[in-house]
Amino acid sequence: MGTMTIKYLDLKRINDMHADEIRQAVTAVIDSGWYLQGEAVSRFEHDYAAFVGTRHCVTCGNGLDALRLIMRGYMELGKLSQGDEVIVPANTYIATILAITDCGLVPVLVEPRIDTLLIDDSIIEERLSPKTRAVMLVHLYGRCSMTARIAAICRRHGLLLFEDNAQAHGCMFGGRRTGSLGNAAAHSFYPGKNLGALGDAGAVTTDDSQLAEVVRAVANYGSSRKYVFDYQGLNSRMDEIQAAVLAVKLRYLDSDNARRKAIAQYYDDTIRVDGVCTVPFRNADNVVHIYPVLCDDRDALREHLSNRGIGTVIHYPIPPHRQRCYSQWNHLSFPITESIHLRELSLPCHQAMTDAEVESVADAVKQAY
Template sequence: MPITQVPYFAFRDFPAGINQQVEEAVLRAFRSQQYILGEEVETFENEFAAYVQAGRAIGVGNGYDALVVALKAAGIGAGDEVIVPANTFIATVNAVVQVGAIPVLAEPDRYTCNLTAAEAAVLVTPRTKAIIPVHLYGQACEMAGFLELSAKHNLTIIEDFAQAQGASYQGRPVGSFGRISATSFYPTKNLGALGDGGAVVTSDPALTDYVRMYHNYGQQQKYHNQIVGINSRLDTVQAAALRVKLQHLDALNSERQRLAQVYLTRLQGIDDLVLPVTAPDCTHVYHIFNIRTKQRDALQQYLSTQGIQTAIHYPVPVHLQEAYTFLGYKKGNFPVAEELAETSLSLPLFPGMTEAEQEAVITCIHTFFERHG
C-alpha cells in the first residue's frame, strides 16, 4: 500500500500563504460592493494582457464562452470551415458548431499530442476560415507553421490556451500568436479562479471593441446597443482571486515542471510506458501529466486499489462522440487520436503535491509493471 492516499488534484496552500492572499482579495472585492465589472476586473484584464504579451484581455464568464466570443469576433459563421484537433476537450468543437461553422478534425502529432501545421495544411479548402491550435496538456504548439499557413491562405489563427497559461513558443507566450485567442480560468487550470471564468485576448483594436460590446449585451454604453450581444462577464470576485494567482503563476508552473521532471526521470524505460515529449522551442507547464500504455485500464484500476486517483483525457475522441455522428467520421478515420484515447492516463500532478505522494505513485507504477510486464 502507498504511504498515503493520493488525490488526482487537490487545492493546496502553495506557494505558502497564497490562500490567505486570495481570501483577503476576495473580501476586499466583497466590501467594495462592485460585484459586476468595475476596477478589479479592468485591472486584472490589463495585468493578464501584459503577462500574455497581448494588447488586450477581456474577461468572460467561462472558457467556452471565450471560444465562442473569439470565433464571433473573427467573423466565423455559417458554412465556414474551422480546423480543430481530433483529440481535444469537446468545448473546442462545440464552440465552432455554436457559431454555425463546420469543424474539420485533424490528427494530432503522436508524440506531442498537439495539432501541427503539417496536418492542418492538407485539410485547407476554399471554405476554411480559421484554425484552432489547442495547446494541449500544457504544452505550447509549434506556432511558426500555423503563422505561415495563415499568411498563405488568409486564415485566422485562434489559440485555445486554456490548459497552457504561462507556456511559450520560441520565448513568446501562448495566447499572443493568434489574431484572437481564448482561455479558461476553471478552478483546476494553471491559473484557476474560485469558479468559472475565462478571457479573450487580442492585439487587434477592432476585435477588442467587438468583444467588449458583444460580451456585455452588445453595448458600449448602458441601454445603447450597437450589436446583438450576450451576457458573459468575468465576476469581480473572480478577478480579485485571479489577480493574486497571476502574481504566482510562474512559481506554480515551475513547481508543476519540477514534479513532472521527477516523473520523467523515475518512470523512464518501463515496459511500453510512453512519457510526455516536449517539442523543440516549446515549453510545457504540465496542466496534465499524460502517460500512455496499452495496459492503461489495468494500470488505472491497480492504482485505484492502492489509493491513487488518476484521470483519462480523453476516453472518447471527438469523431466518435454520439453528438458528432453528423460529421460523418467513422472509427479508423483518426488512428492516432483513437490510440491516444485508448492508452492515455493522467497522473496526479499539482502544486503542493508532497514527495511522499509522488513517491507512492512512482512505486505503484513500478510494482504494476513488474507484475504485468
C-alpha cells in the same frame, strides 16, 4: 509510512498555498459593495494582458464563451461567415469544437502526432479548402502547438489564427507567451487550470483593438453604451470576486508552473515500465497542465494506482467525433486520435504535491504489471 491518499488534483491544498491573500482579496470585494464590471476586473485585465503580452484582455464567464466570443467577434467584423471552415485538432476537449459549431462554423478535424499529442502540422495543408478561414490551435496539456510551419500556412493562405490556451497559461514560444501568437486567444480559468479561479471564469487576449471592442460588447448583451445594443449579445462576464482571486494567483503562476514542470521531469526520468509510455514533449518553454502517459492496459494501471490510493483521470475517454452530439461524424476514422483516447491516463501533477507524494506515484507506476 501509512497508506497515503494522493488525489489527482487537490484544489483545497492548491488554494491554501495562498489562502491569506485570497481571503483578503475576496473580503475586499465583498466590502466594496461592487460585484461586476469594477476595479478588480479592470486590474486583472490589465495584469493578464501584460503577462501574456497583448494589447487587450477582455474577461468573460468561462473558456467556452471566450472561444465563442472570438469567433462571434470576427463574424460581426465580417471576417468569418456561417459555413466557413476552421482547422482544429481532432483530439481536443469538446469545448473547442462546441464553440466552432455554435457559431455556425465547420470544424475540420486534423490528427495529432503521437509523439507530441498536438496537431500534426505536416497534414494541415491537405485539409484546406476554398472555405477554410481559420486555424484553431489547442495547446493541449500545457504543450505549445504553434510551429513556424503553421505560421507560414496561415500567412500563405490568409487564415486567421486562434489559440485555445485553456490548458497552457504561462507557456512560451519564441520568447512570447502563448495567448499572443495569433489573432486572438481564449483562456479558461476553471478551478483546475494552472491559473484557476474559485468558480467559472475566462478571457480573450488579442492585439486586435477592433476585435477587443466587439468581444467586450457581445459579452455584455451586445452593448457598449448602456441600453444601446449593437449586437445580439450574450451575458458572459467575469465577476469581481473571481478577478480579485485570479490577480493574486497570477503572481504565483510562473513559480507554480516551475514546480509542476519539476514533477513532470521527475516522472519522465524515473518511469520506465514496459506497457507505459511517457510522452516527454517538453522544453523550457512548455508548461505542464496534465501529465499524460499512454498505456497498453489503461484499466489495469488505473486500478493498480487506485488500490494504492492514487487518483488518476482520463483526458479524454471519447474523442469529439465519436460523441453522440456529433453523430454526423461518428463514422469518420482518426486512428491516432482514437488510440490516444483508448490509452491515455493522467497522473497527479500539481504544485501542492510533496516530493514524497511524487515519488510514491512514480514508484507505484513502476510496480504496475
